[in-house]
Amino acid sequence: MASTIRVRAISSGDTTEVQALVQHPMDSGFVKGAQGALIPAHFIQQLTFEYDGKTVFLADWGPAVSKDPYVKFTFKGAKKGDDLKISWVDNKGATDATTAKIQ
């Protein structure tokens, strides 16, 4: 299966701008389904970005983050062609990970 994570990491000299888009329902637990019953909360809790064995960005998310979440940040010290490792874990224990090349 294709990865749920889409990443674009672009180096411009000293800094690298990272944009990530994750496919996830991010159910808040407050929305009712077609049967009238509440859809249980189902959301990503932690999204981690690692470069060179170190965490460069860590997101702690609650259910108020939008469906198919998007995040953008910038960090220093990486070069073109280096690997950036991205992983997430949700409140049901599901996880996914991918590695992106910095462009």
Added chain:
Amino acid sequence: MITADDRFSATRRLILKGVGSVALVGLGNAPFSVAFAAANDKYPEDAFKQKSDADAIKSLYGKTAEASDKVKLDAPEIAENGAVVPISVATTLENVTSIAFLVSENPNALAASYVIPEGTLPSVANRLKMQKTTNVIAIVEAGGKLYSATKEVKVTVGGCGG
């Protein structure tokens, strides 16, 4: 007449039974997910459970924030769709260690909290859900102190269901 009444009440009983079992399934799921999340050591579970913004900030950081014009919060004046509100924050403060986003009148105020290690710039963009028109608060932790910026976002259609 009597048979018709009997039949009616039998159907009614069946319907009630159905409703009861749906409710039970709903209740059964909630404690499971909460228990699992608690096993996740670094995730600030308690802060995400707080209802008000003040309680969430206290639970997350253990202190209060002061408003600062060095925290630049960028959010739309009017959000047509409360399910997807693009919000970003940047700051000129130094030694930033974390950034958090809160939506005052959501069922739980804390929406997202980001750890900013050394070497990562203090600037984050993301998309949040908003139940109704209310304040969005950005918190920046820099040098052990908390700074905040607040902006009201008008929401035309809420994004928290119901």
